[in-house]
Amino acid sequence: MTRPSTDQSETSLQRLDLVQPLLLDSARRTEQALRKYMGDLAQVPPQLLEAMQYSLFAGGKRVRPALVFACGSLFDAPEVDMLPAAAAMECVHTFSLIHDDLPAMDDDDLRRGVPTNHKVFGEAMAILAGDALLSLAFQILTERVGEAMVAAAMVRELATATGPVGMIGGQVADILGETEEPTPAKVRYIHERKTAALLAASCRLGGLSGRTGQDDIRAVGEYGYHLGLAFQLADDALDATATAEQLGKRTGKDTRAGKQTMVRLAGVEATLQAADDHVQRALGAVDRYGEAAAPLKALAEFVVRRSC
Amino acid sequence: MTRPSTDQSETSLQRLDLVQPLLLDSARRTEQALRKYMGDLAQVPPQLLEAMQYSLFAGGKRVRPALVFACGSLFDAPEVDMLPAAAAMECVHTFSLIHDDLPAMDDDDLRRGVPTNHKVFGEAMAILAGDALLSLAFQILTERVGEAMVAAAMVRELATATGPVGMIGGQVADILGETEEPTPAKVRYIHERKTAALLAASCRLGGLSGRTGQDDIRAVGEYGYHLGLAFQLADDALDATATAEQLGKRTGKDTRAGKQTMVRLAGVEATLQAADDHVQRALGAVDRYGEAAAPLKALAEFVVRRSC
Numbered sequence: 144m145t146r147p148s149t150d151q152s153e154t155s156l157q158r159l160d161l162v163q164p165l166l167l168d169s170a171r172r173t174e175q176a177l178r179k180y181m182g183d184l185a186q187v188p189p190q191l192l193e194a195m196q197y198s199l200f201a202g203g204k205r206v207r208p209a210l211v212f213a214c215g216s217l218f219d220a221p222e223v224d225m226l227p228a229a230a231a232m233e234c235v236h237t238f239s240l241i242h243d244d245l246p247a248m249d250d251d252d253l254r255r256g257v258p259t260n261h262k263v264f265g266e267a268m269a270i271l272a273g274d275a276l277l278s279l280a281f282q283i284l285t286e287r288v289g290e291a292m293v294a295a296a297m298v299r300e301l302a303t304a305t306g307p308v309g310m311i312g313g314q315v316a317d318i319l320g321e322t323e324e325p326t327p328a329k330v331r332y333i334h335e336r337k338t339a340a341l342l343a344a345s346c347r348l349g350g351l352s353g354r355t356g357q358d359d360i361r362a363v364g365e366y367g368y369h370l371g372l373a374f375q376l377a378d379d380a381l382d383a384t385a386t387a388e389q390l391g392k393r394t395g396k397d398t399r400a401g402k403q404t405m406v407r408l409a410g411v412e413a414t415l416q417a418a419d420d421h422v423q424r425a426l427g428a429v430d431r432y433g434e435a436a437a438p439l440k441a442l443a444e445f446v447v448r449r450s451c
Numbered sequence: 452m453t454r455p456s457t458d459q460s461e462t463s464l465q466r467l468d469l470v471q472p473l474l475l476d477s478a479r480r481t482e483q484a485l486r487k488y489m490g491d492l493a494q495v496p497p498q499l500l501e502a503m504q505y506s507l508f509a510g511g512k513r514v515r516p517a518l519v520f521a522c523g524s525l526f527d528a529p530e531v532d533m534l535p536a537a538a539a540m541e542c543v544h545t546f547s548l549i550h551d552d553l554p555a556m557d558d559d560d561l562r563r564g565v566p567t568n569h570k571v572f573g574e575a576m577a578i579l580a581g582d583a584l585l586s587l588a589f590q591i592l593t594e595r596v597g598e599a600m601v602a603a604a605m606v607r608e609l610a611t612a613t614g615p616v617g618m619i620g621g622q623v624a625d626i627l628g629e630t631e632e633p634t635p636a637k638v639r640y641i642h643e644r645k646t647a648a649l650l651a652a653s654c655r656l657g658g659l660s661g662r663t664g665q666d667d668i669r670a671v672g673e674y675g676y677h678l679g680l681a682f683q684l685a686d687d688a689l690d691a692t693a694t695a696e697q698l699g700k701r702t703g704k705d706t707r708a709g710k711q712t713m714v715r716l717a718g719v720e721a722t723l724q725a726a727d728d729h730v731q732r733a734l735g736a737v738d739r740y741g742e743a744a745a746p747l748k749a750l751a752e753f754v755v756r757r758s759c
Binding site for chain 2: 184185186187188190191192195238242245247248265266267268270271273274275277278279280281282284285286291292294295296298299301302303305306307308309311312314315316318319332
């Protein structure tokens with residue numbers, strides 16, 4: 144991997160110092176909001192609530208909420224509008240993890256070092272807990288119907304990024320790709336939809352909560368898109384190089400499953416280089432915001448550096 | 452089952468004559484809209500589109516869209532607002548059928564006389580096609596963000612009726628109930644959420660598309676709620692009495708699975724009587740609209756009579 148010059152390195156390290164408090168703060172705000180929303184669910188079968196909460200509070204890094212908060216803060220978004228967006232993003236993300244881990248999909252027993260949802264609650268409940276979290280995301284986004292313009296726009300962003308043209312389409316391509324030779328186009332298609340769509344949506348929801356214009360929404364969306372591609376590339380490299388202990392889940396499984404990854408196409412070094420290139424493009428997209436974009440820049444660098 | 456007096460019977464039969472053209476018209480409009488929405492999905496893996504369309508166009512009666520149109524028409528709703536609501540309801544309904552049929556759930560091989568989604572496309576694709584249809588419903592509802600108040604209110608209704616406090620919560624209770632003795636309270640809880648929530652939402656979305664007031668929304672919602680309970684009771688009776696050939700799916704399976712049904716609690720006759728009572732309450736809820744409610748009254752009677 145090409146090393147940046149010393150000056151850049153120092154800036155990068157200073158930026159990385161920003162990330163830990165930023166993620167902790169985002170996790171705290173998001174989890175508080177999620178607990179409130181879960182508490183509002185009256186008369187839900189307790190077993191369903193338990194299955195939903197098991198995965199929702201399994202110690203994720205809350206990167207998507209952090210993007211909502213960081214992008215929203217660029218435009219002085221009120222907390223009351225960022226919280227539902229952050230919580231909804233995490234509901235959709237958790238839904239996708241639960242369904243991805245199912246025996247019919249990736250068949251994973253372990254996630255973040257603990258048994259996957261279906262290993263604890265059974266397959267039927269895991270499918271339904273995922274379905275429930277996906278629905279709940281849209282319910283949460285429309286809690287404040289008085290702010291209908293913002294709510295409707297957020298629903299549209301999230302539904303599009305999640306659905307057949309977004310993450311779910313990417314997951315289908317990912318599964319189908321297991322029986323095909325990897326090509327750069329297929330890898331890009333999967334990465335764009337499976338990962339970048341939802342990270343870009345997190346940023347755009349942040350922008351929407353700040354009621355900013357289309358230009359700004361586009362800029363933070365582009366940042367999130369490149370961040371997402373960098374994230375997925377770094378993740379693929381990590382799967383090929385880290386130990387199961389480091390990751391809290393099985394590693395090397397992409398290669399075993401015959402997944403479409405850039406590592407298989409071009410090796411670990413080239414994959415990390417490509418990730419770095421996307422980080423640079425992410426930084427470029429928000430350069431216009433100067434110092435205000437420091438948290439976004441720190442997050443982008445964190446995404447690839449965690450794998451070094 | 453208590454027979455109504457001759458006068459009522461004649462009215463009922465005249466009303467039933469209304470139903471077939473009403474359902475055919477609703478199916479035609481809904482399917483045209485659905486084909487347009489599916490056509491708008493660019494760059495979706497063809498296998499995913501095929502799996503979604505297989506179940507979406509499997510010849511359902513389109514009762515939920517018919518309720519959207521019938522309730523919307525009461526308040527002169529424009530077609531352009533009823534169509535997304537009708538299409539979204541059908542996407543959510545189809546999602547629920549695909550997931551309910553999965554091996555981990557009801558494990559059904561046959562639906563409407565043809566193989567279930569997972570029998571044709573495999574379990575992973577069936578799960579993802581269901582997920583995609585659920586997301587797509589919310590994307591469709593927000594197509595016209597210019598009408599944000601209506602869109603956001605519709606999303607909220609649909610998400611609530613679908614999610615943990617609605618249909619998905621009912622499905623969980625249904626599965627958990629298989630290992631428990633049936634009680635009237637449990638049966639009611641399941642019927643309210645698994646069926647009535649989405650039928651009531653269809654009616655409320657119809658009302659919302661007509662931009663009518665809370666009083667009207669409540670009235671058509673109450674109609675849909677009682678219609679939903681009548682529908683589920685009649686369905687349970689049908690499962691106990693009809694042949695597989697008549698229904699295009701396995702019968703008698705509720706009893707075999709130990710499901711919570713009123714038939715197990717009180718027998719077929721009492722179940723049909725209870726269904727009839729709910730039809731009467733549904734009719735009462737929309738009585739205030741006089742002749743304009745004739746299609747709604749016809750639909751309510753159709754729902755139980757189809758099983759006689």
